[in-house]
Amino acid sequence: MKLRKIRLNNVRRFTDPVEISGIASGLNVLAAPNENGKSTIFDALHTLFFKGHRSWDKEVSSLAPHAGGDPEVGLELELGGQVFKVEKRWAKSRKGEARVFRDGSLLKQGDDAEDWLSAALKSPKDGGPAGLLWVRQGILGLENDDASLTARRDLLSSVAGEVEAMTGGRRMETARRLCSEELERYLTKSGKPKTGGPLKEAEELVADLGTKHDELSAKASRLRAEIDRRNGVRRELAAIEDPEDDRERKERLQSAEAAFSEAQRHAETLEKEIESEKSRFHEVGRAQDKLKVQGEAITEAKQARDLLAGQVSIHEERKLARRDAETEHADAARRFEETEKALVFATETLRHILQAKSAASAAERRAELTQRLARAEGLRQKVETAKAAADIEIDTKTLQSLEELDAQIRTLKHLRASEAASVTMHYDEGISGCVVINDAALADGIRFPVPGGAAIDIAGVGRLVVETPTGSGETDIEDAERALADRLHSMRLQDIAMARESGGKRQGAEAQLRDAKAALAAEAPDGIDALRKQIAALPEEVANADELPDPAEAEQAERDAKAARDTVILNLEKARERLSYAKSEEARAAAAVEAAEARVTRSRNILDNLEELEAEIEILRQQLPALEAALEEAGSKRKEVERTAPDLDAATAALERARSVVERADRDRQELRLELQRLDTAIDLYSGEAVDEELADVATRLEQARDKLAEIEFEVAVLQRLDSALEAARAAARDRYVEPVLSELVPLIRLFWPEAELHLDADNVLPTALIRAGTEEDFDVLSGGTKEQIALLVRLAFARMLAKSGDAAPIILDDAIVYTDDDRIERMFDTLTREARDQQIIVFTCRQKAFRDLGGRSLSIAPARPAMASID
């Protein structure tokens, strides 16, 4: 589509008709100062395309001039090789007009004209994009603004319009909105049934009716059960109340009662017979008992009496025996004392004899031991003396150590002498002894050592002093000598010779000590004290020992005395045992007497009346056979009654059963009548509640509610299906759309910024960031000029894409390049010129000077004729 001529009448300041004619296919420029009416033309064109002739909304009414009048906009356009004229007039009364002419003839009018125009704006291939691209004065149009009039006309809306066309456009939005609105009636945002919504209400109704249905079903079942039960109760009651059965029950009872009476009578007779037999039995028993008891008592009394007599006699015998035993025992005791005394005497005598004998043999021994004691005492004295003598002399060990010290001194001295200086005097012949050393004449030719130096007096010559340095050997000798001297001094010895003498003395004393000790040990091997004890232990001498009898006799006498005494002891023991036995026998006999007396006492009454009692028993014995005969007769009688009597237990049981049957029937009848009353009441109650009617009603309503719920669920499923289909389609369309736009955009962007890239939002296909030299810049922070250029390039990319898709859309720029500097504006002009090769571009600008270099066809607003349908 290409615009050829635009015409306005009664549009804002243009109260008289104006027109812009001669619009070329390529680039067109309308450069005019501000307030010249460029934006009015822009708005008028927009309104022509997008507002119906019956509309009088804000956009349309804004076109009306202050003075009033109906705005008119006309347009000549070329479409598919043909030229059409479109005219629209809007009126406040909403009775505007729309007409389309072709070749001067009216082609469409009214709604048909609108439809034609609408179709003209559609790309035949894509069915959507508007045929125009609008770039509004001074608005960058990249903000995602609301859908206000201004925003819709800005760059954003024109592109957004294209995007929408591809993504379904307003129809898509409407369909989605309607679908959402419908869904919102049923569901919450999270997809749950909405409270108060039809779905929730239907669900609740189904649930409520379901509950009610269950309750009523249960009630109806109870009613049926009660009715069944009542039928059962009635049948039972009818059976119980059957007169035939009742009569039979009563007859059975009467017959049982008669049988029972008969059995009872027999039972009473039997009872009497049994009593009679019992009585006889007791009589016989009593007689037999009396015979037995009384007879036994008499026997007992007699036996007790006899026994007592026997026991008394035995007791007397026992008494005598005990007295004999006592006498015997006393004799034995006396004999024992006598023999005991004789034994003591014999033993004492024997002891004296033996003592005397022992004392005699001990006298020699005492003398010997006394001598040995005296010797031992002397030897002990010797030992002590020798020990004392030895102790004051030095011992061998000490002497040895002194000798060692002396030897050491001598050795040292010898060593000293062998090592020390010496002098040897070799006298000249004739001379001798004139050299004196240490006050002694020095012998000829004899080496005289002078270890400590020496003063040699040479007679007539003077004194020669030999000095030798004092050596260590000297000190050692001195030390040794001092040590020896100290030891000797401590022992009060003058020299070693005295020491040797003392050592010799000690050895002598020790030899004496050894001898004395050996002698003492021989005399008193266990010591002098033991010897003294030995002496003390010897028996004393006995006086008158000679008068004592012979020991052998004495021993024999003692043996005899002991034997006599032992014999007496045996006799005494025997006597004691016999006495003990006799005493216990006597006591036992006394106890037996006592017991027999007690028995006699117990039978005293009988013994006192013995004769009478025996007579009585005799009589009883004679009566017993008659009593026994009576008992037997009573037994026979009882057995006869027993044999002929009916069974009372059976009769009782039969009567009880008959009574129970009657009673049970009465009770059952009463209970069943009560049950029937209860059931009647319950059933009447249920019937009054119209349970079945309610149930039938609820069942049908439940069925209907379920159907309704299923319908609603289907409706929700349908809406959800539609919603998801719309959303999926929209997303798919967007995806398909972004790529083509980008591929058109990239070459345009690179005209300005080589190597740069632009990111587009996948949702609204708007730029989000510019990437230059590897740096990503958020679109919002770009300069106004850059934003403006990008915005324009994005629109041009859309235009290119649309042109390729079949129908090139005119691009209208209304002061769209405001912030762009001179350098960039040149490039923009180049770009526009290039784009204008393929599609129509109309530029409105107030920058007359700057846009002079743009080139292209220059347009102007010129007065036109007033009438419509006259664009030619």
Place this chain on the structure above:
Amino acid sequence: MHTFRFIHTSDLHLGRRFGNFPEEVRGRLVEARHAAIASLANAARDHEAGHILVAGDLFDTETPSEAVWRQAVAAMGKENDIHWWIIPGNHDSLAAEALWKRFRGQAPETVHLIDAGEPIEIAGEVSLLPAPLPRRFPGMDLTEWMRECSTPEANIRIGLAHGGVVNFGSEDDGQEIIPPDRSSTAGLDYLALGDWHGVKKIGERTYYSGTPERDRFKHVGRGCCLAVTIGSPRAVPEVQVVETGRFNWAEIEIHLTPEQDPETALQAVVPGSAGDRRDFLMKLNARGWMRLPEREALSRAIDHVRHDFGYFEYVETALQTEIETDDLDEIAQGGALRLAADALYGGAENEMASAGERAIAAAALRRLYGFARRQEK
């Protein structure tokens, strides 16, 4: 020789509440059932009959509400020139003792509840042989005794029973089925049957009267009763159908093809005129194939007429949509909207999908079409 005229009716089902109908219709339907009593009385008078034989199911349940049975007794009592002979049916069998005890307690002399299977001379030389149901499923043919029942030679013998002569699909196993030749085996001049809600002639002496006021779309038209005239014993009875129902029940099928104009097709099948449709209860079952625009048009046409009717139910589950490219073009020629339409069309035609899923997709497509149309307007 005398002529005996009577009205044969059954299955009034008083107390039915019609819970499956919208609230606004229910009351009218309930009221119409009650009004059937007066309609029957009028039919009797028109027919010069003094007796109405009710062949069971006077009440819908064994425990109708107090209001229902009291008002029924009162309405019958009000027509005191007519005798009502009533046997309980399977819905209100004699097991409903409480109901019948109270009913009897309130019933005037002209209203006769029959609770035993024994002959009753309801008029001079007219013997009624009734078969009241002792319980819901009696488990036996209750008319059997009529064979052995003797009545005076000069008497007209009329049987009155409730139940199927064929198995209508009830729960019994056939023991309760009334032999179709019972009128001849029992020497009946007429056997008045109830249970079937439409008029049905079993033989020249055996009829089902149907309900005097229809209650479901199974039996279309208006409810009716039978006006019976028996000229003499063993004479073939004259039976005349008398309309008594207020509501006209209509279940209509409309077969559609894509070429048809939906409005014309609808007008051709919709009964009555706007003036009398208030008492019409209509169920329209649409079948066949339609294209999206026509289907839209049909919906609009139905919306236009449906409110004329007392009740209008439109069932379109058997109506399928034929979709042409042009129809999809009407939604959108391209772009996302078209993609959505194509996807839904694919879903509706997808033979791999379940019938339910296809139905949902088809309905979603129709809805999209409707939305798109709304947008255009």
